[in-house]
Structures are given as structure tokens and as C-alpha cells.
Amino acid sequence: MVTLRVLDFLRRIPGRPLLLITAVCLLLREEFPFSHFPMYSSFGRSTYYVYLTNGADQPLPTVTTLGVSTPTLKKIYESEVRREMERIPRASRKSLSLEQRRPAGERVLQRLLNSPRVQQSGNVLSAGLRLYEMRITLERREFQKRKELIAEL
Amino acid sequence: MTWLSAFSIGGLERFAMRSLFAWVVGQHFPSALGFKGFPAPNGLARVLDLSLLLDPALLTRCRYLLYFALVLYVLRIGWSFVLPYMTLISVSAGSVINSQGAISHHLQIISLVLLAQTGAHFYGVFRARTGAARENTDGREGRLINWSQQAIAAAYLVSALTKLIHTKGAWFLQSPMMAVQIVKTTEQDYYDRLDPTALASGAAIAGWMAHHPLLVAVVMSSGLILELSAPVLLLGRGYAALYGLALILFHETVGRVMQLHFNYNEYLIWIFLVNVPFWILLALRIFQARFPRPGSARL
Numbered sequence: 039m040v041t042l043r044v045l046d047f048l049r050r051i052p053g054r055p056l057l058l059i060t061a062v063c064l065l066l067r068e069e070f071p072f073s074h075f076p077m078y079s080s081f082g083r084s085t086y087y088v089y090l091t092n093g094a095d096q097p098l099p100t101v102t103t104l105g106v107s108t109p110t111l112k113k114i115y116e117s118e119v120r121r122e123m124e125r126i127p128r129a130s131r132k133s134l135s136l137e138q139r140r141p142a143g144e145r146v147l148q149r150l151l152n153s154p155r156v157q158q159s160g161n162v163l164s165a166g167l168r169l170y171e172m173r174i175t176l177e178r179r180e181f182q183k184r185k186e187l188i189a190e191l
Numbered sequence: 192m193t194w195l196s197a198f199s200i201g202g203l204e205r206f207a208m209r210s211l212f213a214w215v216v217g218q219h220f221p222s223a224l225g226f227k228g229f230p231a232p233n234g235l236a237r238v239l240d241l242s243l244l245l246d247p248a249l250l251t252r253c254r255y256l257l258y259f260a261l262v263l264y265v266l267r268i269g270w271s272f273v274l275p276y277m278t279l280i281s282v283s284a285g286s287v288i289n290s291q292g293a294i295s296h297h298l299q300i301i302s303l304v305l306l307a308q309t310g311a312h313f314y315g316v317f318r319a320r321t322g323a324a325r326e327n328t329d330g331r332e333g334r335l336i337n338w339s340q341q342a343i344a345a346a347y348l349v350s351a352l353t354k355l356i357h358t359k360g361a362w363f364l365q366s367p368m369m370a371v372q373i374v375k376t377t378e379q380d381y382y383d384r385l386d387p388t389a390l391a392s393g394a395a396i397a398g399w400m401a402h403h404p405l406l407v408a409v410v411m412s413s414g415l416i417l418e419l420s421a422p423v424l425l426l427g428r429g430y431a432a433l434y435g436l437a438l439i440l441f442h443e444t445v446g447r448v449m450q451l452h453f454n455y456n457e458y459l460i461w462i463f464l465v466n467v468p469f470w471i472l473l474a475l476r477i478f479q480a481r482f483p484r485p486g487s488a489r490l
Contacts, residue, residue: 052425055307055338059345064352068294070234070286071302075350077451079357081368085375089382101383105225108379113293117231154225172378176371179401 084175088115088188090150093166105155114149115169115188118142136186143169143189151191167191205332206265207468212304212339213261215458216277219301220257224250224287233294234286241287253280267328270312278305300346300456304463307342311335339463340431344421346456347438351418366411367404373397373449380450389450396448414441424464435464 059072066072088111090098100108119142123129126138147167150156168190175182224244229236243249257280260273282305285298315331354362377393380386400407417437424434438460446452461467 052337053341053344053422055310056341056345056348056422056425059303059307059342060348060352063345063349064356068233068289069237070289071282071299071306072234073294073296073299073349074353075296075299075346076353076357077296077350078369078372079350079354080362081365081372083368083371085371087375087379087382089379097382097385099383099385108382109376110293110295112379113295114291117292149230152227154227174371174374176368176401181371181374181397181401 083177084173086112086171086173088112088146088169088171091168091170093168093190095168098167104150104153106150106153111146115142115146115171118145136188139171140189143171144191147189147191201469201472202329204466204469204472205329205336208336208462208466209265209267211462212459213265215455215462216281216301216305217258217261219298219455220254220280221250221284221288222254223247224284226287226291229287229290231290231292232286233289235282236286236290239283241283241290244283244287256280267332271316274305274309274312278302278309281305297453297455300343300453300459303342303346304339304459307338308335311338336463337425339459340425343456343459343463344424347418347421351415351421354415354418362415363408363412366415367400367407369407369411370397370400373400376449376451393448393450414445417441428466428469431464432466432470435460435466439465 063072063074067074067076087108089108090100090104090111092098098104100106100111104111106114119131119134119139122138122142123131123134126134129138147169151167169188170185171188172183172185175184226245228242228245235241244253257277260276263269263273264277281298281302285302288298289295311334312331315326315334319325358365373393374397377389377397380393381390421434424431439457442453442457442460
């Protein structure tokens with residue numbers, strides 16, 4: 039009886055466009071405007087982000103200096119790292135050494151320096167530019183942090 | 192059928208919906224696309240040359256044309272031309288932004304709703320041409336609103352299904368690890384502007400979560416269930432409003448805890464699900480029915 043009521047309830051939901059959009063999003067994954075919305079779809083004990091400093095190791099505010107948010111900076115860096123991985127047979131994200139990630143970081147920095155925003159704003163990055171990777175790991179309910187200098191221009 | 196679902200959509204309510212949605216569409220279109228090219232083509236940029244949009248002068252013309260189209264949209268004039276233009280320009284701008292090597296997820300919902308509205312409009316045109324019972328303009332607009340709600344529901348359903356697919360159903364077990372993500376997003380937020388305001392509270396929340404994994408799993412799973420049950424919002428106005436308010440609460444919580452804001456999602460939820468103008472009109476109508484003034488017209 040309860041099952042029948044639940045089925046009747048579900049049958050009342052109209053939704054051919056809903057089903058179509060859902061199916062297309064899941065099939066195409068990431069082709070704008072379709073997306074499978076993978077944000078926080080799985081979690082590990084460890085994650086990382088990247089940030090920028092000048093040549094004197096003073097952090098730079100990415101939005102106000104470069105017009106790019108820190109999450110976007112990470113996505114750009116991650117896609118460059120994936121390109122590096124494609125060049126190395128049987129490489130995994132975890133197995134990539136610092137040297138293997140460095141070209142990806144250098145390309146990101148070069149792209150930032152060539153961006154219209156930086157070019158228009160003049161010499162704001164004359165003191166050098168460094169890209170750091172900060173890894174955060176949860177171990178025994180405590181957060182461990184480790185930073186690595188990935189690239190420098 | 193409940194008395195709420197039987198309530199017809201009023202002209203004022205639909206006008207408010209169109210006006211508010213037009214405002215959101217106008218807001219979401221970028222005033223500048225400061226890119227040099229398409230390092231990682233995505234979406235429409237894979238099949239069309241969208242480099243024209245990188246020209247600031249042309250982008251400005253497209254924006255003014257969009258504003259003109261939005262006025263026509265609100266006035267319900269020329270939807271067969273206006274809706275495809277609005278959709279095309281929205282999808283094009285989103286594709287340019289997402290072709291820079293970093294996929295962002297804050298614009299999709301608007302383009303999806305525009306796509307759904309365009310589909311609903313031409314479905315109505317097709318039905319009329321194939322001899323189906325003639326619909327009036329209000330009936331056709333009702334389909335636009337319903338398909339917009341379906342597009343919003345689909346976005347949340349997809350998000351929930353992806354979580355289950357990526358974790359093979361074990362998202363509940365993994366969700367306490369969200370604490371690590373909160374440390375990350377809090378520090379990312381700091382490096383955006385070197386503003387330390389949220390650093391201490393973010394660290395405190397993450398620390399608390401790391402020490403209460405079971406409670407975190409229960410709370411996080413309620414969010415997953417909310418997303419998974421998104422089709423329920425299509426059952427009627429009451430469901431849509433309650434579900435919409437729950438989603439607003441969900442987004443506000445995520446925004447405060449993780450510094451992740453989905454403003455356009457919230458705008459569309461307020462417009463198409465919570466639908467405040469309808470409830471105000473309904474309250475006025477009930478008030479009028481209970482306390483009628485002699486000789487006054489019904490709203």
C-alpha cells in the first residue's frame with residue numbers, strides 16, 4: 039500500500055525536459071552550458087591549492103593583482119598538470135615529481151604575465167612571480183600542511 | 192489536485208517573473224572578456240569561432256542588443272527571435288569563459304534555463320503547427336516557467352547523481368573529509384584579496400568538523416538527499432516554494448562555511464521556485480476575501 043502511494047507520488051512528477059537535461063549533462067560532462075557539476079563530488083584525506091608571491095615571497099592578492107580568483111588559478115594549473123601527465127607514460131597525479139610539475143607552473147605564470155590585465159596595469163609584477171602549491175592533509179584529526187615552490191619567473 | 196496547484200498564474204506574477212529573470216540575464220552577461228584566445232575550447236567554442244566576442248567593441252554591441260532583447264522578452268514580443276538570441280549570447284559568453292583552462296560552474300544554470308525556455312517556446316509553436324489544441328499566450332508561458340523549474344531541478348539532480356557515481360555510492364562515508372576542503376577554500380579566499388577576516392572562523396569550523404565526523408556525515412547527507420529529491424519541486428507551488436527555501440538555506444550555509452557562493456542559482460530559485468510575488472498576491476486575495484470592502488473589485 040505504501041509502495042503504491044510512493045509510486046503514485048513519483049508518477050505525478052512531470053519531467054521529460056528534466057530527464058533529457060539530466061541525461062545530456064551526465065553524458066557530456068563538461069560542455070557549456072551542460073555540466074555534471076563535479077564540485078565536491080568526492081573527498082580524500084588530502085587536497086591542495088596554489089597561491090602566488092612576488093620575488094620576495096610576499097603573497098600577492100590574485101583577484102586584485104591579476105583579476106583571477108585563487109580557485110580559478112588552481113583549475114588553470116591543474117589543467118596544465120594534466121597536460122604534463124599526458125606526456126609521461128603511466129603517470130598519476132600523486133606520482134608526479136616537483137620537476138615534472140614545474141613546466142606546468144611555468145606555463146601558468148607565463149600566461150598570467152601575458153594576460154591583458156597585467157599588460158594594461160604596467161609593471162606590477164616586476165619584483166618577480168612565484169607559484170606555490172600548498173598541500174593540506176587530515177591525519178588523526180589534525181591538519182598537516184606542506185608547501186612547495188613550483189615555478190618562478 | 193490541491194487548491195494551491197489549481198491556482199492559476201496571474202498576469203502580475205508572470206510579469207514579475209519575466210522582469211526579474213531579465214534582470215538576472217542582463218547581470219550575468221560579462222561587461223568584458225579580457226582573454227587573448229581559447230587555450231582549452233569548451234562548449235560552443237569547440238564548434239563556432241567565438242573570437243568575435245573577444246573584441247570589446249563587438250561585445251558592447253552584443254550587450255546592448257541583449258538589453259533590447261530583454262525588454263522585448265519582458266513585453267512578450269517576438270519570442271521566436273528574442274529567446275534564441277538570449278540563449279545563444281549566454282551560451283557563447285559562458286563558453287568563452289570556460290575555454291580558458293578553468294571550468295567554473297556559476298553561469299550554467301542561467302544558460303540551461305534559457306535553453307529550456309527556448310525549447311518550451313518552440314515546442315509550443317510546433318504543437319500549434321501540428322494541429323494540437325490552440326494554447327493562449329498564458330498557457331505557453333506556463334510551459335516556459337515549468338520547463339525553467341525542470342532545468343533547475345535537473346541541475347541539482349545531476350549534482351547529486353555525480354556525487355553518487357564518483358564515490359560509488361559512498362559519498363556519505365567520504366563526506367567528513369569535507370573539513371580538508373574547508374581549510375582549502377578558506378585559505379584560497381584569503382589569497383584572493385589577502386583579507387584575513389574569515390581565516391579564524393574557517394579554521395575553527397574545519398577543526399570542529401575533523402573532530403565530529405559522524406555528525407558531519409549526517410548533515411552533509413541531508414544536502415545530498417535535498418539535491419537527489421529535486422524533482423519533487425515540480426509537484427506544485429507549495430512543494431516548489433518549500434523546496435526553494437530549503438535550497439536557499441543550503442546555498443547560504445555552503446557560502447558561509449566554504450566561501451563558495453552561487454548567487455545566480457539563488458536568484459533563479461527565488462524567481463522560479465519560491466516565487467514571492469505569487470504568495471504576496473495570494474495573501475492579498477485571501478485578505479480581500481476575508482475583509483471585503485463594499486463595491487471593491489477583486490484583485
